[in-house]
Amino acid sequence: MPSLGLQTDLMFSRYAGRVEDVGRYVVITTPHNPNYYFGNYLLLKKPPQAGQWGDLELDFARYVGAPPRIKHFAFQWRVSGDEDGADMNGFMQRGYEYMECAVLTAKRSMLSEPQNINADIDVRMLQSEQDWDAWYELELQERDVDQPGEEYVAFLNGVRDMYRSMIAAGRGDWFGAFQQGELVGSVGLFFDERIGRFQNVLTKSSHRSQGICHTLVHAVAKAGFDRADTLVMVADENYHAARIYESLGFQPSERQASLCRRNDGESKSGEDSGVEASKPE
Incomplete structure (x- = not known):
């Protein structure tokens, strides 16, 4: 395809x-x-x-x-x-x-340093059960879908298990942005041969407009090019996130x-x- x-x-x-x-x-x-x-x-x-x-x-x-x-x-x-x-x-x-x-893509040579860097966050992979519990709570807290709560919890449990299984199989990792030990942002990056695909870029609503998303995505993309020639991001065309990714060097390639x-x-x-x-x- x-x-x-x-x-x-x-x-x-x-x-x-x-x-x-x-x-x-x-x-x-x-x-x-x-x-x-x-x-x-x-x-x-x-x-x-x-x-x-x-x-x-x-x-x-x-x-x-x-x-x-x-x-x-x-x-x-x-x-x-x-x-x-x-x-x-x-x-x-x-x-x-x-x-x-919009489907946005980037090569290593296209990646740009963020203009708005948040030096107060620590970007690292989720590793412990405590990290994953924090991820789960952040996803629940920030959900914006009109889906009955019981069904959404079942959905979230399912995708969490899928992501963790893929990570255990060496297919990718999930990264968090931590501020004073608190998870304030997260994103997944998974690989299919030499193509990497971002998943679920999320910043805690109380911590937005602080450069966390720019800093997190740039750090993860930079690391991702060790495994991929092309990184792919899919973003709602009518949401400002696409502009954030474009500022980091991602370019629209299809819709x-x-x-x-x-x-x-x-x-x-x-x-x-x-x-x-x-x-x-």
Whole structure:
């Protein structure tokens, strides 16, 4: 698959779940974590068309699952060329959240020193159970998804176990930014041959705008080039984080988009579900 963003998405799915090409779609499932929205989705080979939701939802139920086990619909695809600007209004009226993400990449020669360095933080790998407990609490505290709490906890437990298993297998590491012993930021970096993919850049809300994200990402990227020729970051196009990564030398290389909504087994007639996708990035 030519897309670095989607290729590195599938790195996690292949490790912890199943990836199957069925012709019209690539089907991604994570059987042990049904609450992982973007671990259970259809990867479309072209953007969805207006009015196509009925067929897509039937195929999703067929290939991925349906309530009571799978309580969402999720679709993802690459945005390119004339496909840009596809009409998603019908999907959004049906309660879907539409998101476009920029795929940013960097080579070692492109990496720039951050202008806003936070010299008060210590950047290091998570190692102890105490470190991982702090990571877990930070993720819970800063979650911004409208997913029922019990389901979100199950999702978070599942991805934590996946990341820790990948780390034990030598596939990557998770890094924290510590200030006076407190975890105030974190990010994962995982590898597929000579490509590295960042996961879940997060700064504690009470510590934002202090250069923590710049300092953390730069330090981890610098170390990451010891294992990778190219580093990949996927960021919401409408969020300021993409500008932070660009200031460090990452450049937009492609775009991808997604649609997601909850599915509790009830018919949707246009109401807004307010769901935000539980993406690992």
